[in-house]
Amino acid sequence: MTGYTKDEALGRNCRFLQGSDTSEKAVAAMRNAVDSVNSVTVELRNYRKDGSQFWNRVSISPVTTEDGEVTHFAGFQQHITESKQAQLDLERTSRFLKETQEVADVGGWEVDLRSDSLRWTKEVYRIHGVDTDFEPTVEEAIDLYHPEDRATMQDAVEQATTEGEPYDEEVRIVRPDGEVRWTRARGEPRYEDGEIVGVRGTFQDITEQKTRESQLRESNERLEQFAYVASHDLQEPLRTISNYTEILAEDYAEDLDEEAQRFIDVVVTGSERMQSMINGLLDYSRVTTRGGEFEPVETEEVIADTVADLEIMLDEHDGTVETGDLPTVEADGNQLHQVFQNLVKNALEHSGEDPATIEIRGSEEPNQYRFEVEDDGPGIAESRQEKIFRIFKSGEQYQTQSQAKGLGLAICDNIVRRHGGEIWVESELDDGATFVFTISKDKEDAT
Amino acid sequence: MSNTAAENEEPVEILLAEDNPNDVEMTRRAFDKGKFVNHLHVVNNGIEAMEFLRQEGEYADKPRPDIILLDLEMPQKDGKEVLEDLEDDPELSPIPVIVLTSSEAERDIIESYRHNANAYMTKPVGYKDFQETVREVESFWFRVVKLPNEE
Numbered sequence: 001m002t003g004y005t006k007d008e009a010l011g012r013n014c015r016f017l018q019g020s021d022t023s024e025k026a027v028a029a030m031r032n033a034v035d036s037v038n039s040v041t042v043e044l045r046n047y048r049k050d051g052s053q054f055w056n057r058v059s060i061s062p063v064t065t066e067d068g069e070v071t072h073f074a075g076f077q078q079h080i081t082e083s084k085q086a087q088l089d090l091e092r093t094s095r096f097l098k099e100t101q102e103v104a105d106v107g108g109w110e111v112d113l114r115s116d117s118l119r120w121t122k123e124v125y126r127i128h129g130v131d132t133d134f135e136p137t138v139e140e141a142i143d144l145y146h147p148e149d150r151a152t153m154q155d156a157v158e159q160a161t162t163e164g165e166p167y168d169e170e171v172r173i174v175r176p177d178g179e180v181r182w183t184r185a186r187g188e189p190r191y192e193d194g195e196i197v198g199v200r201g202t203f204q205d206i207t208e209q210k211t212r213e214s215q216l217r218e219s220n221e222r223l224e225q226f227a228y229v230a231s232h233d234l235q236e237p238l239r240t241i242s243n244y245t246e247i248l249a250e251d252y253a254e255d256l257d258e259e260a261q262r263f264i265d266v267v268v269t270g271s272e273r274m275q276s277m278i279n280g281l282l283d284y285s286r287v288t289t290r291g292g293e294f295e296p297v298e299t300e301e302v303i304a305d306t307v308a309d310l311e312i313m314l315d316e317h318d319g320t321v322e323t324g325d326l327p328t329v330e331a332d333g334n335q336l337h338q339v340f341q342n343l344v345k346n347a348l349e350h351s352g353e354d355p356a357t358i359e360i361r362g363s364e365e366p367n368q369y370r371f372e373v374e375d376d377g378p379g380i381a382e383s384r385q386e387k388i389f390r391i392f393k394s395g396e397q398y399q400t401q402s403q404a405k406g407l408g409l410a411i412c413d414n415i416v417r418r419h420g421g422e423i424w425v426e427s428e429l430d431d432g433a434t435f436v437f438t439i440s441k442d443k444e445d446a447t
Numbered sequence: 448m449s450n451t452a453a454e455n456e457e458p459v460e461i462l463l464a465e466d467n468p469n470d471v472e473m474t475r476r477a478f479d480k481g482k483f484v485n486h487l488h489v490v491n492n493g494i495e496a497m498e499f500l501r502q503e504g505e506y507a508d509k510p511r512p513d514i515i516l517l518d519l520e521m522p523q524k525d526g527k528e529v530l531e532d533l534e535d536d537p538e539l540s541p542i543p544v545i546v547l548t549s550s551e552a553e554r555d556i557i558e559s560y561r562h563n564a565n566a567y568m569t570k571p572v573g574y575k576d577f578q579e580t581v582r583e584v585e586s587f588w589f590r591v592v593k594l595p596n597e598e
Contacts (some may be wrong), residue, residue: 239572240469246574248474 003048030060037062037070043084055084080183091390093154105205110190111138111199113161120203125308127183129175129206146172146180156187160199164189170206182210221288228285231278238278242271281408284391286333287414294419294443297333299326299362299371310348317348318355326362329369329439335415336439340373342408343435347375367441368421374434380427389423412437459485459589462512464496464529465547466521473574474516477581483589488512493524497532500539512542514588517564520547520557530562543588 018027026042033040039061046056057078062070098121101107107123118138125132128144133145138157149171156167168186175181187201237343245267253261299324302389307314307321314321321344329336340360347358354377361372380388391410409423412435416423420440461478465471471489478487490496490508496517499506516535519526526546533539543565548555556567568584571577 243469243473243574247473250574253474 003050003052005328019042030058033060036075043080045059054079056083102126107203108200109141109203110198110200111157111161114197124203127181127203128173129177129179139166144173146174153185156185157199160187160189161196166194166203169212177333181205182207197292223290224285227281228289231281231285234274234278238271238274238389239280242268243272244274254385261361277407280411284407284411284414287411287418291418292334293333294330294332296328297331297336298328299336302333302337303360305337306344310344313345313348317343317351317352319358321347321358321360323360324362326360327364327369329420330441330443331439332415335418339412339415339437343373346408347373347377347436351375351377365438368438369441370436370438372436374432376432379429379431380425380433381429382427385425385427388425451563459483459486459514460510460512461487461514461516462496462499463487463489463516464491464493464521464526465489465516465518467518468492470518470570473571473577474581476574477578479559481581481585483585486510492521493526493529493532496529497524500533514584515542515544516547516584517544518570519546519559527558527562530559530564534563545584545588562576 006353023042023045026044029042030040034040039059041057041059044056044058045053047053047331057080058075059078060073060075063072063074064070073309099120101123105123105127106120107125109124110119111117112119116137118136118141120136122132125134142150142153142157149169152169152171155164156169159165160167166186166188168184170184172180173183182205184204184206185201186203187199189196189198190198245264248256249261249264250419256264303321303323303326313319342383348356357376359372359374361374363370389409389412391407413423416437416439420442423435423437425433425435463471463474465474475487475489478485488499490499496515498504500512500515501510502509502511517526517529517533526548528543532545533542533544540563544563545566545568546559546564547568547570549570559567568580
């Protein structure tokens, strides 16, 4: 056990096994017991000859004669390294767990169906704002939820205990002082021999996250409202500018010299460009302010409509659209149409002189639908791939006269995000581009 | 006895009820360039329109218009209210009314026709479009349609 030979150990006080970090308290307790002729049991961290540590449980008892005279002490040492290590590990793990729970505002709880009891960790008490001597029953715990969320939790717990359905809900609780907190309650059934014997899970305070989310949503809504109002109200004065410029150009052409006429052309071009920007902004803000209902939409029909709408443009660019089997999705049909239309238009506009072949693919994945629009055009440099979806970029996009062209991809991005999805482009220069977007199946993700 | 405006060869009296000076200017210019001699009278809201039509106050010696161009969105009294008033007035209801507005809402269109509007036109955006629209109004309403004669 100690690594010392019998000869090395014999006659030495067992103190020689102790190291600098052997508990002084334990050693003192031992010395104290000896001085006062008592029994003592301590756990000591000792060191072997080779320096490795081991844990000993040391019991010392006084040995007395029949008339009570102490003749000597008898000591037992028990090697307890493994059990001690396990205990330390457990302590470290629970301390770690406790600290992590505190940091993450997350607690744990457990319902034992056999004893019909509910156990909370400290953090659950803290989140609820109640003292740790409160021992709620399952019913009492459910009553701590916000009145509007109680039924949800009742159902969730019911489903978990009877059907074994795990749950994950975002619900409100009401603290004793009336403060409402948002929490995320997750539960998993626990089985023993194939039977549900309990439910356990985590309980997390997500109030701050919820607050931030709703602030972000509000600020986005305000921004979109602003974009709508601004672009809407900008139309009228802009119309005045272009109308009177037209009057000048048409009714006063004889009175104007060549330079003045050239200036008028500049004003006309400028106001046309501004008109297309305003229209683009309006379209962009209407994605959310004027969005339609989500309904089952047959993608194949949407693409057939898109191709029909773009017939002239497809002819001009010698373009063809190829599709395979496409899924039916839950979406705003008009907006899905807009996305495909913008992506196909975008591919045609960039195809240059060469004939353009555009391939549209769609597939169903566990949580979402995935669509790909692939072209054989010039491709997009990596440095620009993210930039093209932004609403305000450098001036280059507005140099084209095509109406609101520069905002087409930003509008796609806004629509896809409204459908709880993402859009991105995979491309290399001179090797075509594939625009990929997803649509979430979970309506909760959509707005 | 009634004749088309063209046959009469008298100036066509037009009442334009419109609050937007921009639209007034373009309508005036478009009619000036038109093929028909006309007098364009302009009022800026529904109250003035009814006063003009009933020849009240400052409009006492104004002629009865041959046709009314009516903007739907006007302050104080809007185009819809003017249509309702006209409907209720047997003296004025025979005058053709063309509703000119930026609203493309179907509800507005149906409601206008229900209240005896004779035509519903979406307001043109550019000057050229205005001239186009005015030419259409002229050829249909002044040349083709027989306007009721002032008795």
